[in-house]
Structure formats: structure tokens, C-alpha cells
Amino acid sequence: LPGAASADPLPSWRDDGAQARIEAFVEAVTDPASEDYVTPARRIAVFDNDGTLWSEQPAYFQLLFALDVLKTKAEADPSILTSDVLKAAAAGDMEGMMAGGVKGLLEVVDVSHAGMSVEAFQADAAAWLAETAHPTSDLPYAAMTYQPMIELLSYLRDEGFSTWIVSGGGVHFIRAVAQDAYGIPPWQVIGSRGNLSYDAEGKALMKDGGVSLVDDKEGKPVGIDQQIGVRPILAAGNSDGDFAMLDYVTAGDGPSLGLLVHHTDGAREFAYDREGHIGVLNQGLDEAEGRGWLLVDMKADWTRIWTGGE
Amino acid sequence: LPGAASADPLPSWRDDGAQARIEAFVEAVTDPASEDYVTPARRIAVFDNDGTLWSEQPAYFQLLFALDVLKTKAEADPSILTSDVLKAAAAGDMEGMMAGGVKGLLEVVDVSHAGMSVEAFQADAAAWLAETAHPTSDLPYAAMTYQPMIELLSYLRDEGFSTWIVSGGGVHFIRAVAQDAYGIPPWQVIGSRGNLSYDAEGKALMKDGGVSLVDDKEGKPVGIDQQIGVRPILAAGNSDGDFAMLDYVTAGDGPSLGLLVHHTDGAREFAYDREGHIGVLNQGLDEAEGRGWLLVDMKADWTRIWTGGE
Numbered sequence: 001l002p003g004a005a006s007a008d009p010l011p012s013w014r015d016d017g018a019q020a021r022i023e024a025f026v027e028a029v030t031d032p033a034s035e036d037y038v039t040p041a042r043r044i045a046v047f048d049n050d051g052t053l054w055s056e057q058p059a060y061f062q063l064l065f066a067l068d069v070l071k072t073k074a075e076a077d078p079s080i081l082t083s084d085v086l087k088a089a090a091a092g093d094m095e096g097m098m099a100g101g102v103k104g105l106l107e108v109v110d111v112s113h114a115g116m117s118v119e120a121f122q123a124d125a126a127a128w129l130a131e132t133a134h135p136t137s138d139l140p141y142a143a144m145t146y147q148p149m150i151e152l153l154s155y156l157r158d159e160g161f162s163t164w165i166v167s168g169g170g171v172h173f174i175r176a177v178a179q180d181a182y183g184i185p186p187w188q189v190i191g192s193r194g195n196l197s198y199d200a201e202g203k204a205l206m207k208d209g210g211v212s213l214v215d216d217k218e219g220k221p222v223g224i225d226q227q228i229g230v231r232p233i234l235a236a237g238n239s240d241g242d243f244a245m246l247d248y249v250t251a252g253d254g255p256s257l258g259l260l261v262h263h264t265d266g267a268r269e270f271a272y273d274r275e276g277h278i279g280v281l282n283q284g285l286d287e288a289e290g291r292g293w294l295l296v297d298m299k300a301d302w303t304r305i306w307t308g309g310e
Numbered sequence: 311l312p313g314a315a316s317a318d319p320l321p322s323w324r325d326d327g328a329q330a331r332i333e334a335f336v337e338a339v340t341d342p343a344s345e346d347y348v349t350p351a352r353r354i355a356v357f358d359n360d361g362t363l364w365s366e367q368p369a370y371f372q373l374l375f376a377l378d379v380l381k382t383k384a385e386a387d388p389s390i391l392t393s394d395v396l397k398a399a400a401a402g403d404m405e406g407m408m409a410g411g412v413k414g415l416l417e418v419v420d421v422s423h424a425g426m427s428v429e430a431f432q433a434d435a436a437a438w439l440a441e442t443a444h445p446t447s448d449l450p451y452a453a454m455t456y457q458p459m460i461e462l463l464s465y466l467r468d469e470g471f472s473t474w475i476v477s478g479g480g481v482h483f484i485r486a487v488a489q490d491a492y493g494i495p496p497w498q499v500i501g502s503r504g505n506l507s508y509d510a511e512g513k514a515l516m517k518d519g520g521v522s523l524v525d526d527k528e529g530k531p532v533g534i535d536q537q538i539g540v541r542p543i544l545a546a547g548n549s550d551g552d553f554a555m556l557d558y559v560t561a562g563d564g565p566s567l568g569l570l571v572h573h574t575d576g577a578r579e580f581a582y583d584r585e586g587h588i589g590v591l592n593q594g595l596d597e598a599e600g601r602g603w604l605l606v607d608m609k610a611d612w613t614r615i616w617t618g619g620e
């Protein structure tokens with residue numbers, strides 16, 4: 001069918017921008033006659049989640065979920081608030097909570113979710129994401145995935161890639177929605193990890209709190225090696241937390257593509273880069289051009305933002 | 311073709327033993343009309359490695375490799391031998407080394423391999439396994455995989471399963487041969503882990519030593535959750551180090567199969583179970599029948615042992 005053959009695989013991307021660069025890369029690595037041809041097994045694409053596949057303002061969605069849970073827990077038992085970060089979190093003091101950096105955020109997340117099974121946690125997280133409205137968009141959080149990135153994931157899979165998430169967020173939180181939201185199965189989600197133990201009585205994995213892997217910055221190549229074991233050929237991120245991942249992925253011998261989503265659209269989404277607590281992008285902006293990384297301009301390149309939007 | 315349709319998928323298994331039980335399970339979970347049907351994405355099968363997919367006597371192959379490397383390193387710099395286990399290892403005192411248990415073995419492994427890139431380590435390990443002869447079989451270590459288990463892996467994949475390794479051995483050591491030996495890609499190998507760091511200068515992952523996951527006993531369900539994220543439906547092992555993994559896998563709501571390879575063939579391989587330092591099988595032998603786990607009798611069930619043998 002001519003319609004099928006000529007269908008645009010990336011309908012929410014403007015034809016004259018980043019889309020051309022992405023398609024040229026994909027065509028080169030999938031054409032057996034190309035010197036850049038890559039076998040399907042090695043077509044591995046890794047994606048940051050917060051700010052790359054869905055929104056992350058006014059705070060990481062996982063943190064907003066953790067706050068809801070923490071408040072409820074602290075009302076029943078205030079003694080769980082053992083640090084300044086936890087006290088700020090339970091009091092709704094976002095600034096005080098963010099001051100603890102990524103480690104502090106992980107503390108809030110882990111304390112709020114410790115002592116339950118992975119299965120129960122993932123059911124709670126999935127329900128919260130589907131049912132809770134975002135404070136400014138009024139969409140359910142789960143609907144705030146970026147439609148252009150969903151299309152990119154799907155396009156890559158159609159072209160024989162495997163698609164993976166490599167996120168600073170907690171692995172179980174992302175797995176709660178990754179299959180439905182992104183078509184990505186649990187075993188292709190890499191994230192920060194708390195301690196786990198096997199409960200032989202309940203035959204279940206239990207979340208014990210603590211942090212065994214911070215899958216951010218230099219931790220991203222580490223998480224990739226632990227869970228994938230080979231160097232991917234495409235990496236997408238949005239902040240300097242992704243710099244090491246793009247550095248690693250684009251240093252391979254063969255063809256590679258590094259991509260940074262630049263939050264330029266204050267009208268439709270949020271505009272931010274060099275300043276703030278979330279999604280800070282300095283080194284990436286400074287070095288993208290010199291390294292040949294693709295800067296995706298959300299305002300210019302995307303005709304639509306959220307999957308759940310218009 | 312009648313020949314293809316009736317071909318035995320497990321030619322090195324005797325028709326009247328364990329094979330029938332395995333095939334009945336596979337047929338039930340792959341038949342859409344069966345009440346035990348499982349979708350392909352959830353047909354996840356996990357395999358222990360040492361003693362389950364290849365031999366482990368007179369010691370874990372990784373340990374014999376580590377000893378070779380450690381001896382060479384210690385000749386150049388004896389100060390690396392900072393513990394009794396390491397000193398025993400470098401002196402060739404196997405009993406003294408084994409006295410440290412799994413943690414001690416991991417210490418030998420990690421110290422012998424710290425300070426090099428993952429890529430260089432895997433190349434060394436692959437070369438050693440292909441080129442070094444086993445002391446009693448005289449086969450290269452890489453040829454001492456069990457032919458019946460290779461056939462089982464292949465049969466399961468043909469039936470839509472994904473096949474994974476979940477081993478107490480080091481993940482990078484196994485990845486060095488898993489694709490060639492078992493048809494299992496790096497991202498489907500779960501094993502014990504040392505600490506890693508990203509070397510931004512060399513654009514490579516570096517092995518820093520230490521132990522961040524002991525993927526043995528209760529650590530096996532933990533490794534499975536970290537890297538797969540859903541409960542498998544088939545688990546195969548050979549020792550009490552696999553008990554928790556089989557307990558977890560066979561506790562799911564749907565159909566499942568637990569399998570233990572019992573080392574009964576002293577003439578063709580090695581005969582051992584309840585005693586010794588390696589592959590100790592007590593609880594598994596005591597409880598297999600009551601739990602409905604399949605005990606594979608190597609002497610009775612397998613017509614051939616090693617892939618590289620006759």
C-alpha cells in the first residue's frame with residue numbers, strides 16, 4: 001500500500017528539524033549495504049525517563065508520589081521522619097527537600113516505600129499515576145509522556161532496535177508504567193535501586209529501603225553495564241545527569257547517536273535548562289555541537305507535547 | 311516434512327525419563343487452548359550456571375581462572391595478598407581457599423581482576439576458557455558445557471521462551487562465553503557483581519573489585535527482580551544455592567517447573583551431592599519430591615554429558 005509505505009513514522013515531529021537527523025541515522029544502521037550497518041542484536045537504544053520521556057516539573061513525579069505516601073505514613077507514625085530532608089518532605093517544604101540533592105530525594109522515596117513487597121508497591125504506583133492529576137496541566141501524570149518520544153521508541157523498535165530506560169528514578173516506580181506507557185518490558189528498565197530481600201514466607205521480594213545503585217551521572221554507564229553488558233548505539237537524555245551516558249554511548253567504534261531534549265517550550269510545557277533543581281543542562285548545552293549530539297528543540301521540533309494532550 | 315515434525319528436540323535425553331516431564335510442561339504453557347497457557351513474553355526460564363549448564367569440579371572454572379591470574383599478579387607484587395584466603399589461593403592451597411566460602415571465592419576473583427576494563431577482562435576470560443585444558447577431562451573448559459542442557463535451552467527458545475542465567479559466578483566471566491556457549495546474550499546473564507566505575511578518559515567501564523551483589527541463595531531472587539522484574543516460570547539449578555530461586559519461581563500463581571540436576575555420574579562426570587565444598591545439595595534432595603520439583607539423574611537421564619565430549 002502506498003499509504004503504508006510513505007507513512008511518517010514520527011508524525012508529531014516537524015519534518016524539517018531533528019527528525020531528518022534521526023531518520024538518517026536509523027537508515028544507515030539498518031541498511032545491510034551501508035558501511036554503518038549494525039546487526040539487530042546490537043541496535044540498543046537507551047533513554048533517560050524524567051524530562052526525556054515524560055515531564056519532570058514542578059518536581060519528579062516519583063517524588064510527588066513519595067510525598068503523598070510519606071505524609072500518610074508520618075501521620076500514623078511521625079518517628080519515621082529521621083532527617084531534615086524527610087521532615088521538609090512531610091511538611092510540604094519542596095525547597096528544603098530538594099536541598100538534599102539526588103541522594104536526599106532517594107531517601108524520601110526509599111523511606112516512604114520501605115517495608116512492602118515490590119508487587120504491592122508497583123500496584124500502588126500504577127494506580128497513583130493513572131488517577132492523580134498534575135497541578136498545572138490537570139492531566140493524569142501517566143498521560144504526561146511525550147508523544148514524539150513515544151513515536152520515536154515505536155519507530156526504533158519497528159526498525160529492529162531494543163529500547164531501554166536508564167533513569168535516575170527508582171526502577172520499580174518506572175516498571176509500574178513502562179509497559180503500558182512506553183511498550184518497554186520490566187527487564188528493559190534500569191533505574192536507581194534500593195535494597196531488596198527475599199521473603200521466603202510470602203514468596204515475594206521486599207523493599208528494604210537504602211540505596212544500592214544511584215543510576216545517575218557516572219552511575220548510568222554502570223547501570224548499563226550491569227544490566228545490558230554491551231555499549232548501546234543510541235542514547236537520549238535531557239540533563240547533565242545524562243552526560244556520562246551520552247559520552248559512553250557515542251564513544252563506541254561504530255555509528256552512534258546522542259540526543260538531548262531541550263526544554264524550550266514554556267507555553268506548552270516548561271522552559272528550563274541551566275538553572276534550577278531539576279533537569280539542569282549546562283555541560284550538555286556547551287558541548288553538544290562539538291560532540292555532534294542532536295539537540296532537540298521541543299518548541300521548534302515537536303508539533304505535539306503530551307500523549308494525553310491535544 | 312515428517313522428519314522435521316517428529317524430530318526429537320532433546321536428543322541427548324533418554325526418552326523415558328525427565329524429558330517427558332519437561333515436554334509436558336512446555337506443551338501446556340505454549341498451547342493456546344490449555345488452561346496453563348502463558349504468553350511468550352512471560353515464558354521466562356532461569357538457569358544456574360556452575361553444575362547446571364557446565365561442570366564445576368574440581369573447582370568453579372572461574373576460580374581456576376582467577377588462580378592463574380592471581381599467581382601471575384602476586385609474582386610481580388606479593389603485597390596484593392592481603393588475606394588468608396588470597397595467600398592460600400596464590401600458594402595453590404585449594405582447601406585453605408575454599409574455607410572462606412562464597413565470599414572468600416569472590417574475594418579471590420575480585421582481587422585477581424580489579425583494575426582492568428570489563429572489555430579487557432572478558433577478552434582474557436574468553437581466551438582462557440577456550441585454550442586451557444581441564445585437569446581430568448583434558449577438554450578445554452569452554453567445551454565442558456552439558457550437551458543436554460544446551461539442547462534444553464535451544465528447545466525452550468524455539469518454544470518462545472527467553473533463557474536467562476542466574477549464577478553465583480561473576481557476571482562478566484559468564485558473559486565472556488554465554489553467547490557462544492549457550493546462545494544467551496549479555497543482557498540475559500545475571501551474576502555476582504563487583505563494584506564498577508565509569509572511566510571518562512578511556513570511555514570504558516572499570517572493574518574496581520569489592521562485591522555489590524552476591525547472586526547466590528536468597529540473592530538469586532534479588533538478582534532476578536533487579537534484572538528481570540517479573541517472576542520466571544521455569545528455574546533450573548543443582549545445589550542448595552538455587553533453593554531460594556526454585557522456591558520463588560515455583561510459588562507463582564500459574565504453571566511453573568523447578569528442576570534440579572543431580573550429579574550421579576562418577577564415571578562420565580563427577581558424583582556428588584550432600585557433602586563437599588561445591589554444589590552441596592541437601593535441602594533440594596530432601597524437598598524436591600514434596601514440592602514437585604524434577605530431579606534430573608545425570609547418569610540415567612542423559613545419553614551424553616559434555617558438548618565437547620563424545
Ligand SMILES: [Ca+2]
Pocket residue numbers: 048049050051052237238239241279
Ligand atoms: Ca532527566
Ligand SMILES: [Ca+2]
Pocket residue numbers: 358359360361362547548549551589
Ligand atoms: Ca550451581
